[in-house]
Amino acid sequence: MRSVPKHLEVSIWRGDSAGGYFEDFQVPAQKNQTILDVVSWIQQNEDATLSYRYACRVGMCGSCAMMVNGVPRWTCRTHVNKAMKGNRLEVAPLRNMPVIKDLATDMDVFFDKWVKAEGVHHPSKTREDVIEPITGDNIERAKANAGIECINCAVCYAACDTVRGNPNYLGPAALQRAWTVYNDVKDAGKRAVLAAVSGRDGCHNCHTQGSCTLYCPNDLDPMGAIAGLKRATIAAAFKKEVG
Amino acid sequence: MLNLRLYLVQRMSAMIMAPLVLGHIVVMIYANRGGLSTGEILGRTQGSVFWATYYGVFVAVVSLHAAIGLRVILAETTGLKGPALGVFTWGFCLATLLLGGHAVWAVVAP
C-alpha cells in the first residue's frame, strides 16, 4: 500500500487583476478531501484574507470552479486524489476571466454573454392561456433536455481556447443555452436566437475540438449543441431567415 | 472573426474545391503518364472554354477559401481585428485572384 503523506504541498494564487504570485502552504492530508476543503482549510487556519467563492458544496450552484494543476474543475466535487500531481496541488483562479482577488473571478462577462446569445426565454403565451402539455417523446424537448442541467460553472468557458483567442466569443455555455432555448417548443424567439449566434463572435468561430465537452463536470456536450446551432443557422440562411 | 456569411462562403468554397482538386490531380497524372509535352498540353488548353472555366472557378474559390482561413488564423494568433482584418482578408483574396487569374490566362489565352 502507498503510504499516505501527512501533508499536501499546496500553491495558491494570490493577487488581483493587476497581477500576483503563488503562495505555498502545507495542508494536513485527509483520507477524504476535496479541493474546496483544502482551500477552506487554508482560509480558516492559515490566512483569513484568502478570497474564494463557493455556496452549495454539492455541485449545484456552479460558483466554486478554479484551475487545479492547470485544469478547470468544480472544486467542491473534485477529490484531491483525482487532481494531485505527486504530492502537489496548484490552485489558481478560473482561466479566461478577470480576477477580482485571489481565487475569485469576475463572472459578469460570462453571464452577460448568455443574454447576448439570446439564451433567455421568449414567451409564446400569456398567463391567460391554457398550459400546453409537452410529452417526453417530443424530439425538440429531448434536444432541449440535453443541456438543461448546466450549472453555469464556467468550467467549459475556461477550457475554451477560442475564448482565449477572442475574448468576445460567446463561448460554449452561452451557446449551449441558446441551443436549448431554440429547441424549447414553448419559446417564440427562434429567429432572434439564430440571429444572435450568427454574428462575428458567434457559434461559427467554434473549432469543434471539444475541450468544453471534455471538461464539463456534468457530462454535458456544449460542442454538440454548437454543431446543432451551426446546422440550424445554415438551414435558416438558405431560407433567408438569418444572415 | 467568422460570422455566418463568411462561414458559409468557406464551407461552400471547400465543397466546390474538393472535386476540382481531385480532377486536377487525375489530369496531371494522365498528362504525365501519357508523356504529353508542354507544347501538346498548351495545344489543348489554349482557346479552350472548358479549361478556362475549370481553372477560373478553381482560382476564384481558392482565393475566397484561403483568405477566410488565413483571416481566422491571423485573428486568433495575433489578435488583429476591425478594419485591418478586413483589409488583410480581402487584400489577400484579391492578390490570389490576380496571381491565379494571370496563371490561368497564360495557359488558356488563344
Ligand code: SF4
Ligand atoms: S468545441 Fe468550440 S466551444 Fe468547445 S472548447 Fe472548443 S472552440 Fe470552445
Ligand code: SF4
Ligand atoms: S456546460 Fe458544463 S462546464 Fe459549462 S457551465 Fe454548464 S455545467 Fe459548467
Ligand code: FES
Ligand atoms: S460550491 Fe456549488 S457547485 Fe461547488
